[in-house]
Amino acid sequence: MKVAVCLRRVPDTTTKIVIGADGVSINEAGVKFVPNPYDEYALEAAIALKESAGEGETIVVALGEDAVQETLRAALAMGIDRAMHLKGAPSADGLENARLLAAQLAPLGCDAILFGKLAVDDYGQQTGAMVAELMELPCAAAVSKLEVSGGRATVEREVEGGVEQAGCALPAVFTCDKGLNNPRLPSLKGIMAAKKKPLDIVPVTAGAGQAVIVSLTLPAERAAGRIVGEGAAAVPALIQLLTSEAKVL
């Protein structure tokens, strides 16, 4: 069982974001970066697939500048066998990044390629499906259950009001949702072992693409609340404002 996981490095969700001087990127100074939380489900799934198969290889792939290597080593510390760093600046156009990934993933001959269902920084939600399309592989997005046997995968997806079951032949691409598993913490021995695992650096250049980021803005500050009165006496004024101003009644 050979499984690849495509990993993104994202700002910790508790980080206070500051927009950079160029207006189209964030200021990374003092920002703590972590593996994309949904990618952690993918990493756990890859390790578990190999463990249950009893043989195989797990490979983690990430596109980015040198800083992404720390995130790759975190994946190796969890138990992934080897890492590939596609060294270069990602494009704002997801299709260009998907092309780079597909080109590197194709020769690996994986049984499964896993992604997080989305990256919590830009919420693009496109790379996994695009890689599947470029590689002409089946794709199941946002899977919350993944089982493999006899060259086929069975998945469950949480859809509105229920659960969808689906299946496909391997090789295939899956994007992973919360609930798929409980990602393990890297053990201390894993952290030490990660230094000795292979981390191959492949220089890449993303195409210009057709999408560009025009500007980034922070959400508007929430306006201060207004106290309309106290106790039962305030109810009529509150109902009136909820009806006429907030228009929620």
Add this chain to the structure above:
Amino acid sequence: MAGSSEYTGVDFYDMDGLLSEEERAVRDTVRAWVDAELMPVIGSCYIEGRFPRQLIPGMAELGLLGANLPEKYGCAGLNNVAYGLIMQELERGDSGIRSFASVQGGLVMYPIHVFGSEAQRLHWLPRLASGAEIGCFGLTEPDFGSNPAGMLTTARETSDGWVLNGTKMWITNGSQATVAIVWAKTGAIDEVASIRGFIVPTNTPGFTAKDQKGKLSLRASDTSELHLQDVHLPTDALLPDSGGIRSPLMCLTQARYGIAWGAVGAAMACFDEARRYALNRVMFDRPIGQTQLQQERLANMLTEITKGQLLVLQLGRLKDLGTMKPAQVSLAKRNNVNMACECAREARRLLGANGILIEYHSMRHLVNLESVYTYEGTHDMHSLILGQEITGLPAY
């Protein structure tokens, strides 16, 4: 620094920038483990006076036990800064849990590693690292705390081994231990140089341990009294390279090193809780964090924590270089535990009446830290060790 509900530590002086990627990864893993496994149960364990034994396999699997010992013996082979960060994060949860790890690693695995034969190392260390065996350290006696050289426990050599007799007290992990490192005099009772260490399986006939009841501190940790009555041991129970009071004191230096880091963790937990509470608690129509008295409390805490962090980091770097002196460990243990006691007290006061509830952590840390202040060399004894270091004149 204001904001989210998740614990993110305290790092005012970019300490992270002084840590390696690996050291940060170790710290983050232990922090996540404490959040996920320890924090949900620590309150009830504390109230019930119960050590969370169910967490031992998870701690062992992560590699938290004897983490700075070599991989050859089933350990993680970390440097001493990473080891210190483990202690910091565990004590952020609870001093009792850090005590468990300190004893297992610093007081049981360390002496076997340093004073044991290769056969003893190969037999015991992997079992202790995996949590299959739990250890305790028997040095202190009812009448010999700060003066362990006065111990009355004896080991008499026989034709086929040793016979131990004596009583040990204030022994962390004592009642749950499967193996005890026991220190005893092999010569006359005034012959301090005859002190040797022994590996004593706790199922050996004549060995009994019973928990000390009525503790108001370290309630999530087992503290026991050990009785050894004609405990017969084979020849190879002796730690061959141990000799004199210096041997157990070397073990204490290891454990005290971890405590100096651990205390910072407890202080960070209290500061974090106090800061959040100060931002959320409204009195006189504004958060209490907007009052000068509470701001001074928080400023003092942050200042002392930052100093304590820098102190242990440099101590760890010296330990990794092999140049760390025991008196430097005394300084760090003395300063940081006292600092943590002060932070915990101020945090509890800032929390007002809520601060006495188990849902908040500062008072639990406060009462735990009173034990930490007293054990592994009392605050006062460390003053005297430093006094001797400065003047060359022993006052004890």
